[in-house]
Amino acid sequence: MEGKTVDRVPTFCAGLEDRTFNEVLGQPLLKSSKLFLNPVAGMICNKWGPKITKPLVQPQISAGMEKRIKAAAELGFDATWALYDETFVILNSKKMARYYGSIFDAIDDGFGNITYMYSGPGITSRDEFEAWPYWPDADEVAQRSYKFYSKIVKKYGEKICLCGQASAYGIQEALLWTIGFEKVPIWVRREKDLVARFIDLAEELCLKTNMAMMDAGIEIILQSDDFAFKTGPMMNPKMINELFGPSYRRLIKAVHDRGGKYILHSCGDNTLLFDMFIDWGVDGLHAYENTSTVDIFNEKKMHGNQATIIGGVGIDYLLTERSKHSEIVDEVKMLIEKLSPGGRFLLGPIHGMSNMPAAKLKTMIDAAHEYGRYKN
């Protein structure tokens, strides 16, 4: 991240889902979907969902978050996205709400584990915005984050580089989730005050949790915020800069002031945004989604000495059951050959995904170790 010489190309884990970490750490006696997606649990969630979220459900989620980190270390990754995610409340047996105002479905991931998927906005009008009952208490979330990361740093800090993100999703992405992507352009024009309040609230949560993580010993903050889709930015870059730039500049400065580094994860083709991200102060950028139109090799040429490039390995085919191990090795060799000169490159999956076999990740890591040695 500092542009200093290292002996080989480091590997980065973009988060492991249940199927993958269970393969690494051993299968649980009872899969989570059996535990939670059954009629009895359903009845309890329907009746007392919000009440049981903190004492019963969130500890389970946190245990899962810790397993992700543990499995990443055991697989041999050098760095991992260390996510802690407790800003939600169970609404009923099938739905949960994020504190920020969006609704997610709890579903089976196809391997017997629970996962959650965005299902829609939780707020569709000014009245609903004012009446939303779950806006986060940033101090409380920060305190819980501090406890989680203190434990994680102690247990895994020497084994793997932890890039923390604590319950605070990207400001722009959270806004899209809360009011629905289709409505954002309209709200930006018609409900300016609410958009500004939302951004302030999200910034406060990000800032307080970032500082809590750093208090706990985390040195690298990783913020996910998908600013782009497959072929380009979601919004006009000028609008992105005006709406979210000031918050990100403050957040990144706060991390830098304490000697930390800041990585931004943004899916899709961010080609038109990279200059802006660098101007905001980011130290590293993750994803470079291979199924998008971004050109990771050109980005290396354009910005390789300003921001560390992280990712590159596809999850659409290579890191699935359908690929051959030799194909992964070939891709890793090619990526290292083209992206490692000059350093500032961490190789890894472009995203987490519930169908990623641990064996394919191991192949990727082994290949990185074999072909990623820097020549003196």
Next chain:
Amino acid sequence: MNMVDIKTKKVDQQELLMEKSIQSVITAIDEFDFDNITTIVQNCLDEGIDPLQIIQKGISKGLDIVGEKFDSGEYFLADLVMAGEIVNEVMPLLKENMNPGQSGQKGKIIMATVEGDIHEIGKNIVCMLLDANGYEVIDLGVDVTTEKILEKAKETGAHVIGLSCLLSTTIDGIKNLVESLEKEGIKNEVKVIIGGACTSEGLKTEMGADAYAETAIDAVKIVKNFTESGIAV
């Protein structure tokens, strides 16, 4: 000036007025004039302009311009959505004023997000644009089974099926549908277009679909190509 000249001049003036009104619809869409689009369209109707003409010459043209600007990088996805929302705002008014059977003349399109996937933003944008372009859109929603899509395709005689797929865990939905269409012997009658984050030209070939749309605008172009060239009608 004789009577014929006067009549011709009147017709010319009327046409000019209509063109001007239609142009204001195009401009309203291109400039995202959410606040005035309803009044503009209502004025067109009051002037006696056929709703279908407003759609074909005004709305479709406006969307084409937004689409071109999106393709050239001048406009972004949010702008495309904004244009779609503006069109959504006035489509009920236009449909209200149409004769029965005027709507959806260009072709029937089934849209669905594959089984196991509940992402819908991309699909909804495509639905919105197809509807605004005069297609009859049958939106089956998200997490749709192959059986349901197949049943609907047979029931409606749809010309095109658009499948959205964001997660690589759910791509079997594409293959299953293509195989089912083949098994039912209707693969040649209905075209399958795929789109979404995990899809690609390679996946299209691997799964046996007919086309891959990288963007919502591409999807509309492909549908137009299939229907206008007679490939899917």
